[in-house]
Amino acid sequence: MNESYIYAIAALLPLTSIMLVLQVNPYSALVIRGILGAVAALLYAVLGAPDVALTEALVGTMLAITLYAVAVRSSMVMRLGVLVKEGEDGSRGELMTALRSIVNKRQMRLELVSYVDKEELHTALQDKDIHGTCLREGESYSIVMRLQRLYEMIQTELVSSSAILTYLENSDSQEKH
Amino acid sequence: MSLLLIAMILVLLIPLYDAWKNDNIWQKMLAFASISTKTAILILFISVLRDDWAIGIVGAIVLTVGNAALMLLANIIKRMNET
Numbered sequence: 074m075n076e077s078y079i080y081a082i083a084a085l086l087p088l089t090s091i092m093l094v095l096q097v098n099p100y101s102a103l104v105i106r107g108i109l110g111a112v113a114a115l116l117y118a119v120l121g122a123p124d125v126a127l128t129e130a131l132v133g134t135m136l137a138i139t140l141y142a143v144a145v146r147s148s149m150v151m152r153l154g155v156l157v158k159e160g161e162d163g164s165r166g167e168l169m170t171a172l173r174s175i176v177n178k179r180q181m182r183l184e185l186v187s188y189v190d191k192e193e194l195h196t197a198l199q200d201k202d203i204h205g206t207c208l209r210e211g212e213s214y215s216i217v218m219r220l221q222r223l224y225e226m227i228q229t230e231l232v233s234s235s236a237i238l239t240y241l242e243n244s245d246s247q248e249k250h
Numbered sequence: 251m252s253l254l255l256i257a258m259i260l261v262l263l264i265p266l267y268d269a270w271k272n273d274n275i276w277q278k279m280l281a282f283a284s285i286s287t288k289t290a291i292l293i294l295f296i297s298v299l300r301d302d303w304a305i306g307i308v309g310a311i312v313l314t315v316g317n318a319a320l321m322l323l324a325n326i327i328k329r330m331n332e333t
Contacts, residue, residue: 076252108285114293123305
């Protein structure tokens with residue numbers, strides 16, 4: 074084969090793969106993975122393997138990206154349980170912004186899970202439905218974290234004086250998360 | 251014809267650079283849409299050039315699947331920003 078453009082197309086594949094490896098944000102990496110899939114399908118088709126190109130486009134690009142996007146979205150999250158009536162006056166906003174900026178630095182996101190009363194909130198924490206709770210106690214807020222890693226992360230970085238942070242020691246620690 | 255293909259590959263580098271440098275996720279999605287369409291058009295062009303129907307049908311399918319993947323990914327990223 075004396076078709077010189079094949080070399081140019083082949084050079085695109087390492088270029089995009091280096092781009093993919095250098096990504097920090099998982100969502101950006103997924104988009105770049107789609108680009109890599111498109112370029113790989115082009116290269117395979119040009120090199121005379123249309124079956125491989127088709128598989129790369131269907132499985133490598135579409136299925137893998139969709140499944141990984143769902144996995145990243147549901148795993149890289151900190152679920153914080155709050156009470157519905159405490160969020161109404163908007164005094165919690167500042168603390169939530171501080172927490173959000175802490176978890177966003179690690180490419181995670183903060184999800185507030187609303188509960189009606191304290192009983193439900195504690196049951197959810199015991200059932201490992203949420204990672205922590207945030208309740209108002211007088212003028213300040215009390216944050217209880219169930220996971221040690223998250224507790225250490227917030228403890229070192231949260232500078233707000235209106236929040237008291239505690240770590241919930243788990244009594245039944247056979248199940249590790 | 252080879253020169254035309256080289257020109258198309260050079261045009262393909264423009265959205266590639268944008269996807270690399272731009273940190274906004276929607277700009278990256280735009281670059282992804284651009285690249286997946288451009289690569290599919292390149293496959294179709296090469297299939298006509300070589301008179302090979304097997305490559306041609308793969309090009310058509312890649313064009314369709316690229317759009318579907320983009321829509322699925324865009325929906326998930328949009329919902330991430332809502333909560």
